[in-house]
Amino acid sequence: MTASARSLGAGVLHPGTAATRFSLNRHRPPEDLAPFVDFCWVVRWDLRGEPAHEQAILPHPNVNLAFEAGGPAVYGIDRRVFARKISGAGAVLGIRFRPGGFRPFYSAGKISTLNDLVVPAGDIFGPTADRACTAVLAAASSDEAMIAAGAGLLRAAGPRPDPVIDQVAAIVDRITADPGLRRVASLADVFGLPERRLQRLFAEYVGVSPKWVMRRARLHEAALCADAGGNVDWAALATDLGYADQAHLTRDFTATLGVPPSRYAAEGR
Numbered sequence: 001m002t003a004s005a006r007s008l009g010a011g012v013l014h015p016g017t018a019a020t021r022f023s024l025n026r027h028r029p030p031e032d033l034a035p036f037v038d039f040c041w042v043v044r045w046d047l048r049g050e051p052a053h054e055q056a057i058l059p060h061p062n063v064n065l066a067f068e069a070g071g072p073a074v075y076g077i078d079r080r081v082f083a084r085k086i087s088g089a090g091a092v093l094g095i096r097f098r099p100g101g102f103r104p105f106y107s108a109g110k111i112s113t114l115n116d117l118v119v120p121a122g123d124i125f126g127p128t129a130d131r132a133c134t135a136v137l138a139a140a141s142s143d144e145a146m147i148a149a150g151a152g153l154l155r156a157a158g159p160r161p162d163p164v165i166d167q168v169a170a171i172v173d174r175i176t177a178d179p180g181l182r183r184v185a186s187l188a189d190v191f192g193l194p195e196r197r198l199q200r201l202f203a204e205y206v207g208v209s210p211k212w213v214m215r216r217a218r219l220h221e222a223a224l225c226a227d228a229g230g231n232v233d234w235a236a237l238a239t240d241l242g243y244a245d246q247a248h249l250t251r252d253f254t255a256t257l258g259v260p261p262s263r264y265a266a267e268g269r
Contacts, residue, residue, distance in 0.1 A: 011220065013056040013081070013257070014268045015227055021045060021053040022086060025143055029095070030151050035166075036101040036159055038062060040150070041094045042143045045086050052087035058223060058257070061172055061206050061213050063102040063114060065121060067136040067150055068092040072121035072129045074102075076114025077207045081257055091140040093150050100168035100205035104159035111207035121153075128156055167191075168205045171198070175213050179221040180242035184210045218242065219256055222249065226265035234261060 012018050022045035029037035047053060059082050064075040069090060103111055106124060121129035132153035139145035171191055175181055187210055188195040202210055218241045225232050238249035253261045 011057055011060055013058055013223060013227075013264075016268060018055055021047065021055070027143060027147060030147070033151055033154055035161055036097060036104065036154070038096045038098045038101065040147045041096060042091065042146060043094070044091045046089040047087055048089050052085050054083055054085040056257075057082045057084070058216070058220060060096075060220070061099050061208050061216065063097045063111065063207065065095040065097070065150070066092055067094075067133045067146070069137065072125075072133040072136075072153075074114065074119045074121050074124055076111075076117045076119070078116055079208065079212070080116070091137070091146075093136050093146040095150055095154070098165060098169045099172040100162075100165040103165065103205050104162055105154070105157050110204045112203045115207055125153055125157060128153060164201065164205060168201055171210070172206065172213055175210065176217045176220075179214075179217040180240060181214055181217075182242040184214075187214075215252065218249075219253060222253055222261055223257070223264070226261055227268055229269065232261070232265060 012024070018024075022043055025042045027040045027042070028034070029040055045053070059078045061077055063077065066073055066075060100111075102114075106114070108124075121133070125132075132149060135149035135152075136146050139149055171187065174190065175187065181187065184198065185195055188198045191198070193201075198210060202208065202213075206213070208216075221241060222237060225237055234249065235246040238244075238246045241249065243249045243252070250260050253259075253264070257264060259267070
């Protein structure tokens with residue numbers, strides 16, 4: 001495998017180990033789908049003759065559409081650590097939507113109704129989803145060809161531009177740019193929105209609350225620091241991330257990732 005730990009980026013836990021088990025390439029979306037799509041990703045692995053690998057992922061506040069051998073599926077925001085086991089050889093195309101970007105494709109209700117669920121894509125896009133998946137997997141030797149086949153499904157859905165997507169995506173960007181941000185009221189003031197309106201927008205478009213996004217941004221930053229190697233001053237990091245003290249960071253990290261941050265860092269080394 002040739003992917004570097006750095007290319008795997010935030011979200012993939014213990015990326016140094018992950019890079020030896022599979023490759024992950026990210027691509028900008030086709031220009032006409034950029035209002036809705038954050039990026040496209042392709043994972044490839046060849047573990048034939050080797051043990052299966054289980055990869056843990058700390059999800060972001062994004063809905064994903066995946067085209068894989070088991071069929072196409074829409075992955076709502078998983079509020080826990082997500083684990084996936086791979087074995088043999090294979091490839092998957094994923095489309096990660098911008099925060100709020102899946103709303104024009106989902107007529108069944110608020111995006112929050114997808115939380116912690118994996119929904120067959122045919123339930124949302126109809127029978128064309130399975131045909132698109134067949135085309136994607138038939139093009140598995142080329143990232144570009146896979147993306148082109150997957151993009152066709154989104155175009156056929158005819159999504160309409162929605163200015164609210166830009167609004168909520170900008171709010172999420174503001175949170176992730178400052179993992180130390182702690183108060184939803186302060187965030188609402190920055191964007192000139194009543195706090196209750198902000199909460200409703202996130203439930204309908206993003207799927208999770210602003211507070212959840214803030215907490216997850218802090219954990220992503222803590223995991224990145226741990227994965228970077230070297231000694232981490234956890235007390236200083238806790239302060240930088242807006243925690244009252246190191247104990248609060250440790251409790252939050254342990255409750256979500258299952259191990260304290262110092263142990264997580266040691267496991268990575």
